[in-house]
Amino acid sequence: MSDFEPTLTAFILLKTTRAWLEMSVPERVTAFQDNVLPAIKDKADDVRWRYYDTEFYTARVTDIWVWEARDHEAFQLVVEALRETPFWDHYFEIVEILVGVENGYAKHYDTDILTTNIA
Template structure:
């Protein structure tokens, strides 16, 4: 995926539910590998995913998942797949989904890149 150019970036803000916290770490890994990864694997060809722990800085959002997709439909397929798993509203509450386009303003008005890091 070296030529991966995301058309959309989505931030899924999550809050851990009690059902997740009551699992041991090996049980969490197994639950994730058995129910979440298989559901998105065939849908995630045109997406990249990273996650960030935030529970030590805020109580409202414990995790942030960042998805980059080649197009909106690819991201939509991932969300639909996630909704069919225990991840969605059983292990985690989806607090908010924020979707954006990196440097959208600059791409539309051409003032140059408005960021501190050049990729």
């Protein structure tokens, strides 16, 4: 996936539910491996996913999933698959989904990208 160029980035803000928290850590891993990963496995070619814990900084959002997708349809397929699993509104409450295009302003206005990255 080294040549992966995402068209969009989506931030799914989540809050764990009591159903998730009442399971032991091994049970959570098994539930995720058995219920979530198989549903999105065949859709993973055109997306990549990262996971961030936030529960130690905020009570409203406990986790953030960051998805980068080659196109809008690839992300849509992942969301549709997730909605068919216990992940969606059983293990986690979906607080918000924010979708953006990195440096969209620069592309739109044909201008330089502003960044703090040091080369």
